[in-house]
Amino acid sequence: MANIVQFENVGLRYGTGAETLSDISFTLVTGAFYFLTGPSGAGKTSLLKLLYLAQRPSRGIIRLFGEDAVMLPRKRLPGFRRRIGVVFQDFRLVPHLSAYDNVALPLRVSGMREDVIDEPVREMLAWVGLEDKAAARPSTLSGGEQQRIAIARAVITRPEILVADEPTGNVDPDMADRLLHLFGTLNRLGTTVVVATHDFHLLNRIPEAQMMRLDRGRIHDPTGSLRFPPRRPEA
Numbered sequence: 001m002a003n004i005v006q007f008e009n010v011g012l013r014y015g016t017g018a019e020t021l022s023d024i025s026f027t028l029v030t031g032a033f034y035f036l037t038g039p040s041g042a043g044k045t046s047l048l049k050l051l052y053l054a055q056r057p058s059r060g061i062i063r064l065f066g067e068d069a070v071m072l073p074r075k076r077l078p079g080f081r082r083r084i085g086v087v088f089q090d091f092r093l094v095p096h097l098s099a100y101d102n103v104a105l106p107l108r109v110s111g112m113r114e115d116v117i118d119e120p121v122r123e124m125l126a127w128v129g130l131e132d133k134a135a136a137r138p139s140t141l142s143g144g145e146q147q148r149i150a151i152a153r154a155v156i157t158r159p160e161i162l163v164a165d166e167p168t169g170n171v172d173p174d175m176a177d178r179l180l181h182l183f184g185t186l187n188r189l190g191t192t193v194v195v196a197t198h199d200f201h202l203l204n205r206i207p208e209a210q211m212m213r214l215d216r217g218r219i220h221d222p223t224g225s226l227r228f229p230p231r232r233p234e235a
């Protein structure tokens, strides 16, 4: 299977302080599911930001979809970013837009015609079980509902990679299981999924998932499996 993400000796320094991430090297395989774990402050969010191109590394090489993402010409960035869906812990829904319009937003931004937007948006709302909340503003939705709208928005453009930063941080355990089930379904459809979490009980919910552990800015990979990933077991 092809590699979809490759980090080689990546370092990240904010300002003039010590490096937040050091010597980060790993390879993610297309179609696999990864959990990113590690204590608070280890650098999980920082690593994900490098991955979804919201942050440039201070050093090292990042390859996405087989291309150098650090040297990418600025005008190609939006096209690359569209291939990566992002789910934030704090949802980041647009407060004055309805659930429907939040989910439709990436399609509108990409210039899709209004007459072909309705079907995929309704389909996504149904997939996350919120077709009856299409008209609701985010502030009237529960945390789990907001997160499901955020997931629908992240995947409506059919990204090749889905990155989720503590997506279950603000929901109860039942909803956490439900959200993880959505990620598992997407993964089975071929999306490469990376979920950062503190929540250890989630880890065994996706038996085929691989673990990436960050500790004080370094990847802990004693078996080398992230450098030379084994084939993903057949589902």
Ligand SMILES: Nc1ncnc2c1ncn2[C@@H]1O[C@H](COP(=O)(O)OP(=O)(O)OP(=O)(O)O)[C@@H](O)[C@H]1O
Residues within 6 Å of the ligand: 014, 015, 020, 038, 039, 040, 041, 042, 043, 044, 045, 046, 047
């Ligand atoms: N924009 C920034 N400017 C300066 N320092 C930052 C910035 N973002 C993060 N840091 C620092 O980098 C370190 C790692 O933070 P990061 O948010 O990546 O960790 P984390 O593992 O996601 O933590 P948590 O689990 O608590 O969310 C922390 O010491 C943090 O203060």
